[in-house]
Amino acid sequence: MSSTSNTTTISTVGPPSRRNTELAMLVFAVIIPVFAYANAGLALSDEMPSGMLSYGIGLGLLAGVGHLVVRKFAPYADPLLLPIATLLNGLGLVLIWRLDQSRRLAQRAASIDQVYAAAAPKQLMYSAMGVALFVGVLILLKDHRILQRYTYISMAAALVLLVMPMFFPAKFGARIWVTVGSFSIQPAEFAKIVIAVFFAGYLMVKRDALALASRRFMGLYLPRGRDLGPILVVWGMSILILVFETDLGTSLLFFGMFVVMLYVATERTSWIVFGLLMSAAGAVGVATFEPHVQERVNAWLDPFAAFEKGTTDQIAQALMAFGSGGVFGTGLGQGSSDLIGFAANSDFILATVGEELGLAGTMAFLLLYGLIVERGVRTALAARDPFGKLLAIGMSAAFAIQVFVVAGGVMGLIPLTGMTMPFLAYGGSSVLANWALVAILIKISDTARRPAPAPAPSTDAEMTQVVRP
């Protein structure tokens, strides 16, 4: 017995498996989107939406499958990751469905000669695929340390994934898509997981060299010149992405992730200082000559001038959506965020949240993202192996940076980039990649929280005690 009441003994408490907590949270996480769906349907057409039952059952089924697989294959995993991911995915489906109902968007599609297809059923299909991928990762990835073997292969894979879009035509001003026939994916979404594997494997081996060999100057540890190599290479890569794919988001994501992992691996603040300086220099440098980036920066600096000139109305519309939402929002289905037009249900979906659920709702969403990141960081802290620690930190950082870049872009804090809100926004690549990311985090947290096997009885100690004179 390790503790008694009234004692001050400091004792270790074994982590419980918490699967029932997860189940309860999951039920909650399925009910909320169904409620939101009913709410939006009532507001839009005065009647319960017809697909309500099937939608609820579909989401419940996906969540149930996910839960059963976690119960079987990762019994000690974190109890919050799956419910929060399910909730965000479900609410995303509701928001996309709500934007599907918009007459304005249908007219807009007709006016530019596009077939207006409802996005929600497709997104439901992507979600099912995402959960299938989640299940697949949980079953096939027996131990996250297996990924460590593929450190340099994943570097090559990440490079291929990042470079591929350069050879495909630009869509909407950015080369981030790979199009095969009618099917297109955003490889950067998958690259963020693959590259986290590479960074984790690489930094685990090199961190001592990067942390210890340094000179102290003005309170900062300056790394030796040759140790700057890796950060320079990654910086160069992200600048190249920015120049050739004109995608600020992806470039910021990879560089930011690398700097965070470098900081965590070496505990040297100087890397953050260098990272910030380098990314600022790079962004300013590129913005001076790349017209697409320039356009985005101008639209960010003065969204309403861009609105009047007609270059882009998205940011101004998004700002107005946030403004008209106020504190409690207009209510689901009662806003006019569909005025954003293009990409209203993908990059700009947060504006719909802002208008229809108001500040209160937006805060709740950001907190949900924060909770996922917190669980990721907590997993990293609890992980016993350095590779798992770095991988969990890297993926949480990627997730956090992505949320920051998108939310910041939509709210006008930073220039807008073409990235999607994880789980919430419409887009197959994003949903698939983020479910895979959550699956890996769950796997790491399962290993981290699994109680250590009982130590073998130390026969040596017993012997010496018996032999004692």
Add this chain to the structure above:
Amino acid sequence: MSELTLTVMRLGFLAVLWLFVIVAVQVIRSDLFGTRVTQRGAARRGAPDRQQAQQRQQATPPPQRQQSGGRGRRGAPTKLVVSEGTLTGTTVALQGQTITLGRAHDSTIVLDDDYASSRHARIYPDRDGQWIVEDLGSTNGTYLERTRLSTPTPIPLGAPIRIGKTVIELRK
């Protein structure tokens, strides 16, 4: 659909969303694991029932008997206090349970002491409720006052029991 219903649903939805966030944070709070530090000093009667039940199972003589039996007399110690060493200030209530001391992590008092053995000593009440200290074959020995223990010995109130750098005593 009436304006009122929609307003109620809108605010209700926000409330439910926030409820989820709050419940999630509660889950995190109850999910903290690692070490548990129990309050010093003041007796906590509201300690988890599970713990109490465990205690009852493991207690050598059931606590009930302690209360009704010979324990009722005056001068019986009620707590064990660590008075020297890294755990100084730690107290354990004496409720009839056996207290094990040592470096093994399942000891009641886990000694972080180079001179302690993993199962160093135990302190338990005999049938009359007299507390006994017994050395469990430790390498460096257990000392009651200044004598090294060789047999289970009754502990006088306030007598220092020394294990390595740790000194514990029984107090009222």
